[in-house]
Amino acid sequence: MKPSNSNAKASKSAIWKEWAIKAQDGDKRAYSALLGELAPFIRNYLVGGLANPDWAEDITQEVLISVHKSLATYSPDRPFRPWVMAIVSFRRTDFLRKHYSSRGNKQSPLDDADFLRTHVTNPAHAGEYKDIEEALSELPEKQRKVFQMIKIEGYTAKEAATELDMSVSAVKVSAHRTMKKLKERLK
Amino acid sequence: MSTGQLDKLIENLAGELEPVKRLRHPLLRIAPWIALTVLYILAVDYFYLEFRPDLSDKTSDPIFIFEISLALAAGLSAAIATAWLCVPDARGQSWIMAVPITLSLTFLSWSFIRGANEGLEPAHMHLNHCFHDGIVLIAIPAAVIMFLSRCGATTRPVLMGIMNAIAVGALGYIGLRLSCQMDNIAHGCFYHIAPFILAGGVVGLLARRIYRW
Incomplete structure (x- = not known):
């Protein structure tokens, strides 16, 4: 099985290389075919390693634009796949850096439609979030805040402790107990 | 983004395609920069700063020759690494970046060992022409190598900034050593090395913006 897979991979790489060389000479059909094959390949490569499948689409778009901008840097004496994978890796890191530096991962409230769309695997289960919200609303204010920061908004225990003026261990214990309580409440 | 939008993007990109100049x-890209920078530095030393009067004596000083050779090797290898970094996958030869980094660290270690032995005496810490001369020596080569780097598509902007800084800084350092007569290590560290390290640090911090594509 393995040798045939690697043969298929090699022949695919050879075809991409040929299309890339033709694209550099201005062949629009070869270029369109190349991008058409690259898009699902890149998306499938990315999707498994990202928290949100939509990001894979966004990064794929950025990679295709980057391939377009940097086409002149591809050298026909080199294989095509490492060249394109370097761009994929660069754009993925860039995307994630921007996302986390804007603290986008800490700005999604539970009732935000975008948050639900991107974090609830099956939107039909969104009702379960309502149950969780109800259970949370019954908790004391401070306990609820700790749980929300740690388990929902993605703060680290240290960050939450600083924000709430508590010790790190107290934050961890509180989050753990709340989780236990919620599990029992939602059984 | 839906598959339909992706298809539209591909159609647009294919529509915009023009033949590109590879x-x-x-090596061919960076060779002119190396040649012109060396000529420029020698010309600035000859016409503007003037070569140090004891230069012929210094050519028989093994420490001076070692110092210049090490700086030259670091500068040239960093310039070559810069050209490799212009390609997204660095042509599969990322090890090239290790050469200038190793040479630069060797150079810095050697300078600090000298500093520890000879002492960094404050008496030598006076403002003089070297800072200004350093700027004259590196400003144009730095602008040109940054332009060349931006013409490529680096996927490692910070490393690119560091390579640019080593290339320009090392060649600028040689230019200063050929014109400044002060061999004192404290003077060398503060006026010949530190400004280039600081400039390199600034380029490194701004690298993602400078080399964005």
């Missing part, structure tokens, strides 16, 4: 081999 980037030449990295």
